[in-house]
Amino acid sequence: EDKVVQSPLSLVVHEGDTVTLNCSYEVTNFRSLLWYKQEKKAPTFLFMLTSSGIEKKSGRLSSILDKKELFSILNITATQTGDSAIYLCAVGPNTGNQFYFGTGTSLTVIP
Amino acid sequence: NAGVTQTPKFQVLKTGQSMTLQCAQDMNHEYMSWYRQDPGMGLRLIHYSVGAGITDQGEVPNGYNVSRSTTEDFPLRLLSAAPSQTSVYFCASRLTRWGGNTIYFGEGSWLTVV
Numbered sequence: 001e002d003k004v005v006q007s008p009l010s011l012v013v014h015e016g017d018t019v020t021l022n023c024s025y026e027v028t029n030f031r032s033l034l035w036y037k038q039e040k041k042a043p044t045f046l047f048m049l050t051s052s053g054i055e056k057k058s059g060r061l062s063s064i065l066d067k068k069e070l071f072s073i074l075n076i077t078a079t080q081t082g083d084s085a086i087y088l089c090a091v092g093p094n095t096g097n098q099f100y101f102g103t104g105t106s107l108t109v110i111p
Numbered sequence: 112n113a114g115v116t117q118t119p120k121f122q123v124l125k126t127g128q129s130m131t132l133q134c135a136q137d138m139n140h141e142y143m144s145w146y147r148q149d150p151g152m153g154l155r156l157i158h159y160s161v162g163a164g165i166t167d168q169g170e171v172p173n174g175y176n177v178s179r180s181t182t183e184d185f186p187l188r189l190l191s192a193a194p195s196q197t198s199v200y201f202c203a204s205r206l207t208r209w210g211g212n213t214i215y216f217g218e219g220s221w222l223t224v225v
Binding site: 043045050094101104 | 152153170201216218
């Protein structure tokens with residue numbers, strides 16, 4: 001059965017901390033892994049990962065994929081209160097119709 | 112750029128009522144889908160369409176109907192609302208069914224069934 005598991009389910013950190021969010025998957029014919037940020041509205045796109053070992057970076061956020069061990073991590077350095085959100089991971093198969101979503105990691109950054 | 116547009120944003124229904132959530136995209140995307148999001152459950156696929164005239168069921172299709180008469184529009188119909196359908200609904204689209212395309216989401220529709 002195809003599935004995506006995110007950990008931890010929730011996380012509370014102080015401003016300035018660095019956090020690592022995890023996404024592991026078991027999806028037949030893997031094609032891509034997507035990270036989204038959701039703040040009480042529609043998920044907004046962060047990264048798409050298709051190749052192992054190539055880091056994607058945007059400001060304080062970065063992500064990398066390990067296709068051998070079937071997981072991805074999302075790192076956020078120097079966290080800010082604006083980083084508080086649910087972070088969703090989704091995995092797409094090569095020719096499938098469905099992306100498989102994890103349940104998300106709820107991140108709270110306190111001042 | 113409008114992207115994916117959903118209406119209404121908020122709706123309260125009585126048990127047994129029917130309603131339609133509207134979704135339109137202006138990106139000429141082939142693939143459109145509806146998700147519901149419930150606490151602790153993540154995003155679950157209700158129905159999807161890979162092109163005009165073609166629809167199929169996702170993970171949780173019971174109680175919902177869809178149609179795709181045009182590339183742009185993909186309405187979701189609740190036939191006889193039940194409290195279990197209280198949820199946040201997201202319409203989403205991507206260029207093709209290929210798993211290498213980014214998913215674009217609408218703003219969401221908050222539905223309460225009393």
